[in-house]
Each structure stands twice: as C-alpha cells, then as structure tokens.
Amino acid sequence: MKQRDPDLLLFHAPLLRQGMTTPKAMRDVLLALAPATLASMWFFGLSAVLILASCIGGAVAAEWLFADRQARGESLRDASCVLTGLLLGLTLPPGLPLWMAFLGGFIGIALGKVIWGGLGQNLFNPALLGRAFLLATFPIAMTTWVPAVTDGGFLQVYPGNLALPFMQVQIDAMSSATPLGLMKFEQEVTPLTNLMFGKTTGSLGETSGLLLLLGGVFLWLRRDLDWRIPVSILVTVVVFSAILGLFDADRFPSPLFSVFSGGLLLGAIYMATDPVTSPVTPKGAWIFGIGTGVLVMLIRVFGGLPEGVMYAILLMNAATPLIDRYTQPRVFGRGGDSQ
C-alpha cells in the first residue's frame, strides 16, 4: 500500500525558539511584585486590596472598551494592562478615594497606551501617566498620606477610600507626612530600618524597599529586565547624595536614605525598566538610568516637590527615542568601541 505523502509546511527557519514569550515576561513582573503587593496589604489592610483592585479594574476596562471589536479581549491576554494597573496602584496613597484609583487606571491605559496604538507603541509609561494625571487633577487627595494600619486590623478601611465621586474629599484626620516630606520640610530623618522593612508612611508599594529589591533580583535572574537601568539609577542617586553630603551632611539626605525612601526602588526596578518606554540599546540604557537618577535628585533636593521619581522617569521616557537614535550599537567589523 502506498503511503500518502504528508502535506508539508514551509515555515521558514529558525524553527526553534527560546521558551520566553511576552505574556510570560509580563507575568514574571507580576510575580516579582507579589511580595511587595502582599506587604502593602499587610501594612494598609483592606484599603490596599481595594485600591489595587480599582486600578486594575480601570486599566482592564479601558483595554477592553477601546479594543477592536473583533479582537476584544485578545489584548487582555498578555496581562500587560493588569501590570499597568498594579504598578499604578502601588504608587497611590492608601487613603485615596477608590473612584480616583479606578479613573487613574482607566486614563493610564486609555491615554498612556491605547491611544498610541497599543502595547509596544507608547512613549510614556502608562502607569506613571495615570499617576501624573491623578496628581494634576486631585493634588490634595494624592498628597494626603495616612500611616499604616496600627490598631484597626486588616479589615479597617480608611474613610478617604469611600468618598463618592466629585464630592468634597475628606482630609484624613490621621494624615501624616512621608519620610521624604519630613526630610524636605522638617529636616527629620526616618530611621533606615523602618524604610527597608516598610514601617513608614507612603504610597502602597513604596514602603518596603527590601521586598522590591527581592523582586528585582528575581527579574534579573529571569533576564526580564535590563539590569543596567536600575543599577545606573541607584548608583547615580547614591553618588549624587554622597556628593551633596560632602557639602552639608545634615541638610541633605544620606545616600542610603535616598535609595530606600520614596518611590525610588519601585520606579527604578519596575517602571524605568518598562522595555517599551526605555532605550533598547545598552549604551542608551546607561544614559537613561543616569539621567533618571540625576533628575530624581534634582527634583527631590532643589525642586518644590518632596518626590521626583515619577516626573524623572516620564521626562526620560520622552527622551528615549532620541537616546535610541544616537546610541545605535557598534556593528561587528565596523570599528569603534565594543559594547
């Protein structure tokens, strides 16, 4: 009996692929953020859960609503909008009204991603764009910080969370300043151990520096992030503060304080490294990181705001196409410096 020939495909080589896919990389970042996320729930209780859920809800809603009718739901699968929502949520103050958190996630995806043409096309980090929008629109609510849960237990919800849309926001009676605010406006230094383990006031995800670093190491081991960016940001910040410390050690923050306070670790490890909005070339990554570090310190020390990570990253996002253009790698056999 003559066997029929198989219908052969003509897919072109290479037929082999490494195992990593873009959705897997996104899920890796979600996983890396899990410890810090759980910590935020530990510190801020149910409020943290509600805020994160609202942000993710807003992000997913925008992604779904503005998707192609035929491909609706398709772009949700790569989990990138969940990541945007989570990252945004981690930068928000725990007492923020939930509707604002939802709106932030929605705007972040709508104006930060979909309008540019979807995943991979946007110029600015969507999560930070959402946060910038919230900060510009609701400056008071976005700068009202509440201390971590002390007595109410997990189920305690900050009263600010439940404010209704467009109603007068209740300024929380228990509000207090962040370590950076204390440093800037009252020259009061928060102990380093508190900064590392998260016993401070601040936004949801920025309080526990060690857990953020842990996630960063995981991502580095999985080759999911360009290590040059966080390393160059952190080194720049350390060097910058060390130099300032030479002039007046009391007035300016110490290097370790600079690294562990505010959103620097969250920004440096998880937001500045967003591959879409950071340079693709190795040399460009160094420039991007150093630029971000310098801007962070300039804003923190000389600007009017206590914290500058968000604007520093957004400004460097804007410079990314230019950086990429002028840092093309040296081609093999074409002289010049090797990367």
Added chain:
Amino acid sequence: MRAFRRLRRNFEHGVHPAHFKEQTADLPIQRVPFGKDYVMPLGQHIGVPAQAIVTAGERVTRGQLIAEPGGFVSTGLHSPVTGTVREIGDFRGVDGRFAPAIAIEADAFATQQVDAGDGIDWEALSLEEFIKAVQMAGIVGMGGAAFPAHVKLSVPDGVTIRHLLINGAECEPYLTTDHRLMLERPEALLEGAEIMRQKLGAEETVIGIEANKPDAIKIIQQHIAPGDPVRVVPLKVKYPQGAEKMMIKSVFNVEVPAGQLPRDVGVNVNNVGTIVAIADYFLRGIPLIERVVTVAGPGVTYPANLIVPLGTPVRDVVKFCGGLKPGTREMIMGGPMMGRPIASLDVPILKGCSGVLVFTEAETARRKEYPCISCGRCLEACPYFLNPSRLARLSKARMFDEMKAYNVFDCVECGCCTFACPSNIPIVQLIRTAKDDLTHRKEPDA
C-alpha cells in the same frame, strides 16, 4: 581584560538553543543503498549554474563529469551513479521552484564501485592548477552554504593566508555529520588539511570544535603527530559559533571588517566535510559525488547519519530511515536555525545538504505574534551587534531604504534574533524581505 577574553575562546552575543544531537551523535555513518532515480540540479552551489556536457540517453559511470563549470564561481558536477541520463530538464528544487537538472537512472546491475584511481600528484600542481582541479572536482562548502571551495583558494596579490581554519563547530542543533566525520575519518581530515595548508602556504592549521564534542577533540588530537603545524581549539558551545566570522573572532580574537572576507585577515575557513572531500579527491581520485547527511528530528522513525549519493530523492533517504512518523508537518534541509524548508519528498539531496530534519506539530505550531516591546533580547542575541528590533519595525513599515542606515546588509540571517524574540516576531524573515527588495527592486522606467 583582553587576555582574559582570549582565554574564553568566544565571540560576543549569540544564543543557546538546545543541542538535540543525542539522537544521532553516537550512530556510525552508514551507506544508503543505491536506488533508481537521481536528479542533479545544475545550480546546487552558489554562483553560476554548471553546464551539462551529457545528453539524454547517454551512459554515464559513477564519478564521471556530467557538467562543466559555467563560469569562475561555479563548479563541475559528476554522476553519482552508473546508469543512463534519462532527461535534462526542469525539476523541482528544494524550495519548490523548478530549475534545470540532469536526471539519471541508475543501472540496476552496476556495481556502483567508484573507479578509484591513485589520486592526483597534488604536490606537483601549481596553485592555479590546484584551484582548477578543486573546481572541476565539484567541491563546495559542505557546511550548508555550498559556496565553491576553489573561489576561496584564489587569493589576490598582496594577501597572505597565514592560518587555515577548519570549521568543526557544527553549532546547528540536530546535525552530527561533521562530528561523525571527525570521529570516523580523522586521518582524511588531517590529510586534506595538510594539502590545503601547503597549497595556501599557511603557517598552521587550526581546527575549531565546539566543546560539546570532547570525543572528536580527543581523537583528532591523538592523530596529530608531534611537530605537525596543527592544533585543535575547543570552542564555547554557542550558536552561531560555526559562522566563519564568529569563529575567527573566537579563535584569533580578530574581527573581519564588514564587507571583507576572512582572507583579508589572513585566514581561510573551510568546513570539515569540505576538507575531507579535498582529501578524497586528491588522494583517492573521488570527486564530490556523495556526502554525509544527518537524518533526525522528532518525526523520523530511525534517525541516522548516512552517506548519501548526491541527487538521491529525499523520499529514498527517509524510506531508509523507516519512514516518517504520523504527524509530520515540516521537513528542513540543513539545520533548524538556517536550513531551508523542503517542498516535496521528491527533491534531491544537494552538495550543501548537511541534514534532513523532520518536525512535527510541536515545533511548527503557529506561534501567536505579539507586538514588539523593545525588550532588547534580539540586540543581545545578534552576533553582528545589529538592532533587529529596529530593522523589523522598519521592514514592517516597508521603509527598506532606511534600513540601510542600520546596516541591514551586514545581517547574515543566522536567525538568533528570531530565536530570542519573546513576541514571536519573524524578524529574520522581515529582514530577508527587505534585503531581497533592496537587491532586486527594479526602478520604474523614467
């Protein structure tokens, strides 16, 4: 730092696919029995097709010249079997396109013994005569590119070849032909290398072998007599270690300048199979009429390393290996990273065919393509330090001319970028499209 890098015997970037060589690495080379139909395409090497010198109905013997070189970058063709020329016409090539070929029907009763002579007194030949002899013997680069070997031997005035580099990297997954040749015919390899080295006037022969073939490294080292100007260099296992410019970088720590050839840095690179073919011709008088082919992959019943007469239909080769398993979806001639898909089982084994690989659903499943997120993995994979991410974006936008500024023509299409891409973007195909358009585009008449 520089000295440290030299010790690592490496080039920068590249990728690490799984080797998949265990299927055939331990299987001795066997000879495929002779069949009936043979098809010898006239253009199975890079360059100008050969010109047939036989006519339909003519009787030919195994090893007889049946086509002459059609120009300088062209080689001779020899009949792989004793039999009768059936037809000279168009036959299906690997990619499915029809191209001129000589079809030969093997004589069922012939012994198919090669008329092995005593070889050629190669020492008496001048360099020019030697080059001509290599061309007439039909010897091409056996690693896959099938670039006529004699062209590389013709060195312009003022260029001296100092090193003969023998490429035993075999960095493509699955393939084990060079590995087996080194294990089973180390003498032939060293004899061929010596002929080449003397004719080129090179100081030494360097054999580069990936470190995952310790047995081959050992056996060749054992065959090198003390005082011979030959050394074996183990290389890091990394794809594309066997790309000639990468190997030169690994062994000599020299970058061949873009647009130039290995000879410009004083190196002549040849594949293991090519060198063995040289030995077979000059010492035994056998021109290039057969080659070693690895038949492997998840879709083949009995994987094997085979000596296959050129022109044998893939069908016969696969049949000898127990046939295809159900669920076969694609076949590749060459390696899985750079090989060419086989259009039909009727296409013949060519001089440049190092493997016939059979793949099933798992390797050929349609992978969903995601948008490029500029993760930079392709930049870290590209051994030429290109920016594949940018090249792919430009190609998708059909901005081919802009791609020249990003050195698109330096791309050797090794496929590292596509292998590394987590978004499953067919980067190397997009680059190929652009190169093809830029090379063959006809400007509209003014």
